[in-house]
Amino acid sequence: xxxxxxxxxxxxxxxxxxxxxxxxxxxxxxxxxxxxxxxxxxxxxxxxxxxxxxxxxxxxxxxxxxxxxxxxxxxxxxxxxxxxxxxxxxxxxxxxxxxxxxxxxxxxxxxxxxxxxxxxxxxxxxxxxxxxxxxxxxxxxxxxxxxxxxxxxxxxxxxxxxxxxxxxxxxxxxxxxxxxxxxxxxxxxxxxxxxxxxxxxxxxxxxxxxxxxxxxxxxxxxxxxxxxxxxxxxxxxxxxxxxxxxxxxxxxxxxxxxxxxxxxxxxxxxxxxxxxxxxxxxxxxxxxxxxxxxxxxxxxxxxxxxxxxxxxxxxxxxxxxxxxxxxxxxxxxxxxxxxxxxxxxxxxxxxxxxxxxxxxxxxxxxxxxxxxxxxxxxxxxxxxxxxxxxxxxxxxxxxxxxxxxxxxxxxxxxxxxxxxxxxxxxxxxxxxxxxxxxxxxxxxxxxxxxxxxxxxxxxxxxxxxxxxxxxxxxxxxxxxxxxxxxxxxxxxxxxxxxxxxxxxxxxxxxxxxxxxxxxxxxxxxxxxxxxxxxxxxxxxxxxxxxxxxxxxxxxxxxxxxx
Numbered sequence: 001x002x003x004x005x006x007x008x009x010x011x012x013x014x015x016x017x018x019x020x021x022x023x024x025x026x027x028x029x030x031x032x033x034x035x036x037x038x039x040x041x042x043x044x045x046x047x048x049x050x051x052x053x054x055x056x057x058x059x060x061x062x063x064x065x066x067x068x069x070x071x072x073x074x075x076x077x078x079x080x081x082x083x084x085x086x087x088x089x090x091x092x093x094x095x096x097x098x099x100x101x102x103x104x105x106x107x108x109x110x111x112x113x114x115x116x117x118x119x120x121x122x123x124x125x126x127x128x129x130x131x132x133x134x135x136x137x138x139x140x141x142x143x144x145x146x147x148x149x150x151x152x153x154x155x156x157x158x159x160x161x162x163x164x165x166x167x168x169x170x171x172x173x174x175x176x177x178x179x180x181x182x183x184x185x186x187x188x189x190x191x192x193x194x195x196x197x198x199x200x201x202x203x204x205x206x207x208x209x210x211x212x213x214x215x216x217x218x219x220x221x222x223x224x225x226x227x228x229x230x231x232x233x234x235x236x237x238x239x240x241x242x243x244x245x246x247x248x249x250x251x252x253x254x255x256x257x258x259x260x261x262x263x264x265x266x267x268x269x270x271x272x273x274x275x276x277x278x279x280x281x282x283x284x285x286x287x288x289x290x291x292x293x294x295x296x297x298x299x300x301x302x303x304x305x306x307x308x309x310x311x312x313x314x315x316x317x318x319x320x321x322x323x324x325x326x327x328x329x330x331x332x333x334x335x336x337x338x339x340x341x342x343x344x345x346x347x348x349x350x351x352x353x354x355x356x357x358x359x360x361x362x363x364x365x366x367x368x369x370x371x372x373x374x375x376x377x378x379x380x381x382x383x384x385x386x387x388x389x390x391x392x393x394x395x396x397x398x399x400x401x402x403x404x405x406x407x408x409x410x411x412x413x414x415x416x417x418x419x420x421x422x423x424x425x426x427x428x429x430x431x432x433x434x435x436x437x438x439x440x441x442x443x444x445x446x447x448x449x450x451x452x453x454x455x456x457x458x459x460x461x462x463x464x465x466x467x468x469x470x471x472x473x474x475x476x477x478x479x480x481x482x483x484x485x486x487x488x489x490x491x492x493x494x495x496x497x498x499x500x501x502x503x504x505x506x507x508x509x510x511x512x513x514x515x516x517x518x519x520x521x522x523x524x525x526x527x528x529x530x531x532x533x534x535x536x537x538x539x540x541x542x543x544x545x546x547x548x549x550x551x552x553x554x555x556x557x558x559x560x561x562x
Contacts, residue, residue: 049561052141055110056134056559060143063112063130066104071116071126071151072547077102083151083547085116099129109135122288125150125552132559141561148553154298155531155543156365159492161185162526164512165257166367167242177262177314178501178518181273182297182526184266186258187367188251188305197233204247205234242514243477243497253337257306261341263521264314268299269326273525274506277488280461281508281527289327290320296327297526301350302334304358309341310348317349334359360546367514368540370476370496381476384448384537385427394430395447397439409445409536419462422447422471425537432475434459446472446492446535453495456483465490465508466527472535481507482522492530492538512540 070076076085099115106112112132119125128147134140158164162182163174167189174186208223210216217223223232240247251257260266270284284295301308301316310316318328333350336357345354370381377383389406397420402413409424418438422445431451439459444466447453453475461469472492473479479495482505490508493499499513501522508525534541 049139049141052134052136052139052561053143053559056132056141056143056561057145057556059106059110059112059132059134060130060145060559062106063104063114063132064128064145064147066112067114067116067128067130068149068549071149071549073545083153119148124152139562141559143559144557146555146557147551150550150552151547152550153545153547156185156360156546157531157542157544158185158365158368158512158540159510159534159538160526160528160531161510161512162524163516164367164510165516166369166512166514174257174516174518175259175261177264177521178260179263179265179267179272179521179523181267181270181299181524182528183300183302184258185300185302185365186304186306187365188255188257188303189367190247190251190305199229201227208232251306253305253307255306256309256340257303257337259309259311259341260314260316261309261311262314263312265318266299266301266316266330268297268317268328268330269295270297270525271326272523273508274488277460277490277506277508277525280463280490281465281525282467282529284326285528287327290322292322292325294325294327296331297528298331299526300332300334301330301348302358302360304336304360307337307340308335310339310343310345311341312343314343315347315349319349332356332359364546365544368512370474370539372539380539381450384425384474388425388427388448388537390427390429392429394432394451395428395449396433396435398435411445411447413439420471432473441469441471444470444535446474446537448474448476448537450476452478452480454480454483455489456480456487458487459489459491461490466492466530466533466535470530470533470535472538474537474539479513481505481511485520490527492535494539 070085071083073081075081078085099117101113101115103111103113112130114128114130116126116128119127126149128149130145132143161184162180163184165174165186167187204226208217208221211221212218217232217234225232227233270278284297286293287296289296316333317330320328328349330350332352333348333354334356339345339348339354348354368380370379372380374380374383377386387408389404389409391404397413399415401415402411404411404426409426410422411426412421415436418436418440420439420441422441422443425446425448427448429450432447432449432453434455434457436457438457440462441459442462453473455473459471463469470492473494475495477495478497478500479493480500480502481493482489482501482503485503487503487505489505492509493511495513497513498515498517499511500517502519504520504522506523508527510526510530511524531543
């Protein structure tokens with residue numbers, strides 16, 4: 001038998017085994033393929049569910065963001081912008097049965113509904129619950145998020161401070177042993193001007209030689225190019241808000257905006273206020289801090305330009321002490337150019353530390369000058385003149401009775417009792433000098449001077465300042481408050497140029513001016529109610545609301561997918 005015959009016989013005898021092996025191999029491949037397909041389909045299902053869950057979470061977060069935007073002032077579903085749309089039912093736990101739900105469709109397949117309600121027992125805190133719904137084909141998913149947030153609405157107008165200093169003046173700062181209880185807001189912005197040549201800077205009148213003696217510069221006459229811009233600049237118009245005859249730029253980083261020393265302090269409560277003054281104003285507001293109810297003026301220190309110098313035993317705020325029912329720390333300190341002095345930042349006690357810069361940006365808060373445009377009257381001072389009872393003379397109150405009356409305001413002073421009854425606005429074209437033995441005022445009104453105001457006696461409300469009796473003072477130039485020693489005053493004080501406080505007086509209310517000169521340990525106390533109960537005509541009286549919403553906790557309460 002040949003080798004070829006043997007090989008053929010071998011193959012014929014094993015043909016069945018090979019077929020079985022091939023079939024087995026095909027079966028194994030089929031099982032493996034089926035398993036791979038099942039695994040792939042399962043993975044796709046899992047991935048789809050994960051994608052749906054992730055998208056459902058994003059949609060629920062969009063609901064939270066929408067609720068926060070409403071709390072910050074965006075128009076809510078009911079059209080309000082003050083946060084009042086939220087529920088005030090104060091439900092506890094996860095009970096939302098009484099909550100109003102607001103639904104929004106983001107797309108054909110995505111929507112959320114959101115509920116906002118007050119957090120039980122904590123003023124200013126709200127609970128936001130957002131539930132999302134996402135569907136794609138036959139699959140769907142939902143997620144629930146619950147957020148606890150704190151909403152704070154702050155009126156940052158100039159009158160919501162104990163002291164507000166506007167444009168400032170280089171070389172002049174609030175200095176010495178002054179005690180300020182409440183918010184202190186110092187801009188140091190410099191004086192505004194009209195940029196005639198559009199070079200983004202103020203141009204002064206560069207000197208020139210008037211060769212033809214015609215009293216003005218003519219092209220070709222020799223001049224000094226002070227700023228090196230290649231052409232002669234004439235003086236651009238500016239508002240001389242502080243009355244020194246020159247335009248003052250913003251305070252530099254090396255300028256002092258405030259300098260406190262000795263026993264000076266910026267405080268957050270009424271500790272140390274004389275009882276006779278305390279009896280004439282509303283009680284200090286309260287808040288919850290560090291787990292206890294405390295008196296607090298919500299005081300903040302804001303300095304946009306210039307440094308704050310702190311020396312000796314002076315402080316801005318105090319370390320918080322538990323159990324004494326007052327808030328010692330400041331609610332915040334925002335000082336762009338930082339602190340100096342032999343104590344500096346080490347004597348600043350604020351809830352946000354000492355590294356925060358000015359937080360309100362440009363243009364949000366400005367110093368209200370009497371030369372600001374005020375249509376249709378021209379300027380704000382024109383408005384005051386046109387809407388007041390005008391007296392074309394000065395005013396001196398001392399030992400004689402005085403009375404003036406008109407359609408826009410009246411003032412009656414009785415020398416024997418010191419009672420001053422005022423309504424509306426009374427405008428004097430000359431200076432106002434208050435040299436009486438005392439002033440006890442009744443009603444709500446404002447005394448305006450086109451010149452200076454000098455107040456040299458006690459000035460207190462008959463009942464309560466500012467809710468029942470409120471007296472405003474507006475000086476187009478300078479104001480002296482407390483020209484005699486140991487005076488007690490309550491009012492709203494505005495001077496476009498300077499407020500001068502030369503003696504140790506106690507003053508309740510707000511003082512607004514371009515800059516201040518303060519001596520001999522005066523004590524000044526903010527009255528928070530004044531910002532919403534101002535006498536008529538005070539510059540900058542419109543509130544400026546800044547709303548912040550801080551998230552305190554965030555919980556994913558889960559959901560479903562199918």
